[in-house]
Amino acid sequence: MQLKNIFCLFIVILVSVSFSGCLDNSKSTNGVPTITFKQNLISGRMVVTSVDRNVSWTDIDVWVDGELHNYNYDDVKVNDTVYTGVLAKLVNIVWKPTNELIGTWNFYDKYSHSEIEVVNYTVATSWFNEIEKQYVYMPGFYHGYPDNATDLCHIINTTVENVGDALVNWILYTYKFYNASDEYLSYEIRQENTYLSPWNPLEYYNFSHSFFKSFLDLYKDFENTEKVVIEIEAIYIDYWATE
Secondary structure, three states: OHHHHHHHHHHHHHHHHHHHHHHHHHHHHHOOOOEEEEEEOOOOEEEEEEEOOOOEHHHEEEEEOOEEOOOOOOEOOOOOEEEOOOOOOOEEEEEOOOOEEEEEEOOHHHOEEEOEEEEEEEEEEEEEEOOOOEEEEEEOOOOOOOOOOEEEEEEEEEEEEEOOOOOEEEEEEEEEEEOOOOOEEEEEEEEEEEEEEEEOOOOEEEEEEEEEHHHHOOOOOHHHOOEEEEEEEEEEOOOOOOO
């Protein structure tokens, strides 16, 4: 009888320890981890500086201005990075199992911004003529090119002025395309230019971007393009910043 009681007591203790271990393990798995980040202002990235336990990136969502930016899949480690972009206005890093915030950051407010004005632009269409072995250039979004045209691209040359009161060394162009009836064709192309030397207020710059047909074929309505609207965002990044 005494042996039976000792055995029952052993079972109770074993079950209690196992249950306790399950609770601790559950807490470790589902509780919001403590992960600290610093912002690399030059690259527009969040850099992990510490993590309090083993955590997988698959349990973390990174929301940048309402868009999901999940690119990491291994365990979270010190010096891992998350790209947000230097224009990110709201970065939310969320613990998915409980949908709780790990932290919130922004990049946009940390820079000096300036206003950029498009002074003028021209559009040309070019392709390689296999017979004459030379490039042909036609004005505008020309769509009458031959079927066997190679290296076909649309070239947009733009003159812009820094009309704001801040230095600029980083700009983002957004090209929005329209048909002849001014109907938006539901696509846009973003191009980034970075400058190491400051672009001063009231200074002009000329830029050229080429868009090849092999890329534009992703947009089925591009053959209807006749016009483009160019939007520009410009900031000054301190390349000597310590972060």
